[in-house]
Amino acid sequence: CDENSEKYLEYKKIAEQEIIDIEKACTLIDELVKADSKAVSLLETKNASEQKIHDDLNKRYGKAQEQLKDEQRAKELITLIENEIKLIEEAEKEYNIADEKLKDVPKLNEQLAKIKATFPEYDELSQLNDKISQIDKQVITAEQSIQKLDNQLNSYNAKLQDMQKKVATEPTIVKNLAEKENETQKLQEKAVDIEQLSIWNNEYQNIKLKHKSAKKDYQIKRDEYQEKQSIFEKANIAFLDAQAGFIAKQLVENEPCPVCGSCDHPNPAKICDTIPDKSQLDKMRADCEKLNNELTDASIKVNNIEQNLKNVADNILSLAKKVFKEFENSELPEYIKNANKEIDTNIKQNNETIGSLKLQIKEINGCKEEIPAIEKSVKEISEAIKIQNGNVVSLNTQKTEKIARRDTLVGKLTFKSKADAENETNELEKTIKELTENREKSLENFNGLKQDLSEKKGEYERVKDVHAVDNIETLKLNITQSNDRMTQLKKERDVILNRLEINKNSYKSIKDCGEIAVEISEKVATLDLLSRVTSGNVSGKQKISLETYIQTVYFDNILNKANTRLSRMSNGHYELIRASEPDKLTSQTGLEINVKDHHTGSVRKVKSLSGGESFLASLSLALGLSDEIQSHGKIQLECMFIDEGFGTLDESTLALAMNAFSGLSEGRLVGIISHVSELKDRID
Numbered sequence: 001c002d003e004n005s006e007k008y009l010e011y012k013k014i015a016e017q018e019i020i021d022i023e024k025a026c027t028l029i030d031e032l033v034k035a036d037s038k039a040v041s042l043l044e045t046k047n048a049s050e051q052k053i054h055d056d057l058n059k060r061y062g063k064a065q066e067q068l069k070d071e072q073r074a075k076e077l078i079t080l081i082e083n084e085i086k087l088i089e090e091a092e093k094e095y096n097i098a099d100e101k102l103k104d105v106p107k108l109n110e111q112l113a114k115i116k117a118t119f120p121e122y123d124e125l126s127q128l129n130d131k132i133s134q135i136d137k138q139v140i141t142a143e144q145s146i147q148k149l150d151n152q153l154n155s156y157n158a159k160l161q162d163m164q165k166k167v168a169t170e171p172t173i174v175k176n177l178a179e180k181e182n183e184t185q186k187l188q189e190k191a192v193d194i195e196q197l198s199i200w201n202n203e204y205q206n207i208k209l210k211h212k213s214a215k216k217d218y219q220i221k222r223d224e225y226q227e228k229q230s231i232f233e234k235a236n237i238a239f240l241d242a243q244a245g246f247i248a249k250q251l252v253e254n255e256p257c258p259v260c261g262s263c264d265h266p267n268p269a270k271i272c273d274t275i276p277d278k279s280q281l282d283k284m285r286a287d288c289e290k291l292n293n294e295l296t297d298a299s300i301k302v303n304n305i306e307q308n309l310k311n312v313a314d315n316i317l318s319l320a321k322k323v324f325k326e327f328e329n330s331e332l333p334e335y336i337k338n339a340n341k342e343i344d345t346n347i348k349q350n351n352e353t354i355g356s357l358k359l360q361i362k363e364i365n366g367c368k369e370e371i372p373a374i375e376k377s378v379k380e381i382s383e384a385i386k387i388q389n390g391n392v393v394s395l396n397t398q399k400t401e402k403i404a405r406r407d408t409l410v411g412k413l414t415f416k417s418k419a420d421a422e423n424e425t426n427e428l429e430k431t432i433k434e435l436t437e438n439r440e441k442s443l444e445n446f447n448g449l450k451q452d453l454s455e456k457k458g459e460y461e462r463v464k465d466v467h468a469v470d471n472i473e474t475l476k477l478n479i480t481q482s483n484d485r486m487t488q489l490k491k492e493r494d495v496i497l498n499r500l501e502i503n504k505n506s507y508k509s510i511k512d513c514g515e516i517a518v519e520i521s522e523k524v525a526t527l528d529l530l531s532r533v534t535s536g537n538v539s540g541k542q543k544i545s546l547e548t549y550i551q552t553v554y555f556d557n558i559l560n561k562a563n564t565r566l567s568r569m570s571n572g573h574y575e576l577i578r579a580s581e582p583d584k585l586t587s588q589t590g591l592e593i594n595v596k597d598h599h600t601g602s603v604r605k606v607k608s609l610s611g612g613e614s615f616l617a618s619l620s621l622a623l624g625l626s627d628e629i630q631s632h633g634k635i636q637l638e639c640m641f642i643d644e645g646f647g648t649l650d651e652s653t654l655a656l657a658m659n660a661f662s663g664l665s666e667g668r669l670v671g672i673i674s675h676v677s678e679l680k681d682r683i684d
Contacts, residue, residue, distance in 0.1 A: 022514035029507040036500040043493040047486060054482040061475040068472065077456055084453045091449050095442040102439050105432050112428045115421055121409060122418030128406040135399045139392055146388045153381045156374050163367035163374075170364045177357040184350040191343045193323045197316060198336050204312045211305045218298040225291040232284040235276050242275040548591060552578065554628065555591055562624025569616045569657055573599055576606070576617060611648035616657065639669040 254263050276284070316332065324335055415421045534546040544552075559576050566574055579592035593606045595617070609617060619642065626637050649657060654676075674680075 022510055022517070025510050026507055026514070029503050029510070033500060033503050033507065036496050036503065039496050040493055040500065043489055043496070047489045047493070050482060050486050050489065054479065054486060057475060057479045057482060061472070061479060064472050064475060073459070077459060081453065081456050084449060084456060088446070088449045088453065091442065091446040095439070095446050098435070098439040098442045102435050105435055108428050108432050112425055112432075115425050115428075118413060118421060119418060121413060122415075122421055125406065125409045125413070126418060128402050128409070132399060132402050132406070135395050135402070139395045139399075142388050142392045142395070146385055146392075149381050149385045149388070153378060153385075156378050156381070160371065160374050160378075163371055166360075166364055166367050170361070173357055173360050173364070177354060177361065180350050180354045180357065184347055184354065187343050187347050187350070190323065191340070191347070193319060194336055194339050194343070197319055197323065197332070198340075200312055200316045200319070201332055201336065204309065204316060207305060207309045207312060211302065211309060214298065214302045214305055218295070218302055221291060221295045221298050225288065225295050228284070228291060229288050232281075232288050235281060235284055238275050239278070239281050551591060557631075558621070558624045558628045559593075560624075561627040562620040565623045566616060566620035568659070569620065569653070570613075573597065574609075574613065574617070576620070577603065612650065612653055615648055616653065619657070639671065641671040641673065 251257060256263055320332060320335070323339070415424070556578060559578060563575050566576060575596040575598060577594050577596055579594050594603050595606045595609060596603045606614075606617065626640065629635055630637060
């Protein structure tokens, strides 16, 4: 609003008073904050003094505890020292016994060396046993191989005779296979047609269900639309009847009525509570329009489903007549079921027969390929049997020699095996190790006990004369009382700090509000000026709104492209320009067009053009708009229709227009609607 208006001055006065009130509140809160800050400082001083007393009590309490522990430790050490002396005497005896047993170690080492010297002979004995076992296994393997080769030889001879018989049956089997495959192919083709019938039948049933559902949905939407439309019409009538009540509601005492002009309002019209307002009425109207659109969509959906249902039914009837000799539409599922069952049975039987015949042919082909290999194998097996018999004789000779050497070693060695000898050496090494370790451990234990006794005696000398000075219980009571006093001081300080924080936040919030109030007051005047500028209502200036100003940029681009066309069609006679100045400063402006005549150099109103010139100008603007749209983004205008206007053109201008159309037709379709016969002749 204007800076001198009554509403603006009233707002400014209220804003200034609010700023004064905010400054007074800030001063009061600042005084409260200073008083609380002083109180907090005093409490912190008291707390520091109490903390010093508390720390001194804790220090004395800790020292008293240490002194009490030392008294108790002195009593414990007397008993520990007496027990330690007894343990030292026992440890000394254990050490002497272990040292005496260690003298047997040299004899045990000599016995250990003799046993280890026989380990190579035990290794030889083990190798001989392994070799003899290996030879036995090789003999058994060779004999088993000979038996296996004999069995293979007999098997190959029998197999060779059987294959030769199978090869003789090949011609008959090939003929039977061709007949069965031809029969199966015909059955499969019929099965494909029946499967398609089943699919179409299922589709038909599904479409029927959809048709029923769509029809029901249409009826529901129709009933709902009729009900809401009736409610809306009643509400609209009530709203119109209640307008007098809305006007009466805005009447002010001693001010004239906008209808009758009277300043007295003794009996103003009343508004019924059930009358809807305009927003509710608009919502009801929008709901009715939405339901009407949904009802139309539902009707189209029902029609589409019915057409789809007819198409599927026609397909079913056509294919069923091809598949079945006799056919009843109502019994189609039963026809399909029986036909599928019969075809599946026949195909299954044929496939089993075909599979069996193919296996026989495959087996015969395998026999043809395998017979030469079997004949070769018979010869090779006979030769292998001869070689294996020679290997058995050689292995038995080696076994006899190994047994003789093994018997000689068994009579010489003490233990049955190297494992027994190693167990004996392990026991001897274990005994030697235990004797050595026992002596070292007993000596270490003896020396450790002596060292421990010395340390306990030193500790006893340190604590035997220590006694507690302060009473522990008295110190505990004093510390508890000090804690209570510090807790109370902390509670008092926390209360004041909490209040201090609240006051500081309040001070900041009120001060921020004051700054915001000043800022808003300044922005109101700025926004008012900005509103008048963007809406084109600044006095003494052109009436150009922000929207119109932006449109002029695009409009200039359209005029530039239109002038390219107009210049060719008018032989450079005319040029369209945007008017820069309005006729009156009181009217909105920005998108007016003038025409420049290059023959006279004058600029005049576009309304001054003749009928033919106006047609060319309009056509140029249309083409310019088309070019501008296509220059932005991916939009392509591939066709254009031009209706009439050619009757106003003379022969030369018509020729220029036709030349322009020839250029337009490259890459797009141009349609011309006209009664001018000469134009038709030019196009032909």
